[in-house]
Amino acid sequence: MADSKTIERGFCRLCGRALLPPEGFGGLKDGSGVCAACLRKLRPMYPLAISWDKKGNEVRQDPIRELDTVQAAESLKNAAAFIEELRAKYDHHNAVFAVESVTVEKGGFMKPSTYYAVGRVIYGCFEPEDRITLLHGGGKAETALTCVRKRASYGAGSPMDQGLGGQPCALEFTGKGLACEPGDLIVRD
Numbered sequence: 001m002a003d004s005k006t007i008e009r010g011f012c013r014l015c016g017r018a019l020l021p022p023e024g025f026g027g028l029k030d031g032s033g034v035c036a037a038c039l040r041k042l043r044p045m046y047p048l049a050i051s052w053d054k055k056g057n058e059v060r061q062d063p064i065r066e067l068d069t070v071q072a073a074e075s076l077k078n079a080a081a082f083i084e085e086l087r088a089k090y091d092h093h094n095a096v097f098a099v100e101s102v103t104v105e106k107g108g109f110m111k112p113s114t115y116y117a118v119g120r121v122i123y124g125c126f127e128p129e130d131r132i133t134l135l136h137g138g139g140k141a142e143t144a145l146t147c148v149r150k151r152a153s154y155g156a157g158s159p160m161d162q163g164l165g166g167q168p169c170a171l172e173f174t175g176k177g178l179a180c181e182p183g184d185l186i187v188r189d
């Protein structure tokens with residue numbers, strides 16, 4: 001008999017893979033599970049939205065949870081073509097992040113400023129130490145990511161492994177006099 005602590009969370013409704021507890025998985029409208037790999041493919045088409053209620057509790061709006069199995073399977077078939085269209089729209093960068101707000105911790109004489117760009121990954125993946133390019137007002141500046149953080153009500157929250165397409169998050173980087181404002185894009189090539 002299977003050990004219910006290590007397996008038996010059912011199987012992915014879309015690809016048939018077993019759903020294992022350590023990986024993140026979500027449900028569709030009818031409650032059936034979807035594995036992390038399928039979620040990752042669907043997420044850029046159905047971005048996750050995070051907001052906060054008056055008490056400061058996180059409110060997640062996940063459009064994938066509104067899909068039925070037929071809609072999700074259909075979307076999964078179109079996921080690769082969807083990303084190709086996005087890549088064409090954004091000059092074929094490997095990953096693109098849309099900046100919604102920026103917080104800057106001013107540096108000192110020998111210390112560069114720290115920037116927290118809060119927004120959403122449109123597609124692709126951002127990880128700590130990635131070389132990134134800030135696109136601002138027709139100009140560009142290069143730097144490296146120091147951290148990818150969760151999005152919190154006050155801006156940037158705790159660190160996470162990576163920011164994936166369709167996910168809200170915050171990108172942390174340092175530099176002197178970098179220009180980064182809401183509406184800008186941060187890209188990885």
Ligand SMILES: [Zn+2]
Nearest residue numbers: 012015035038
């Ligand atoms: Zn799956």
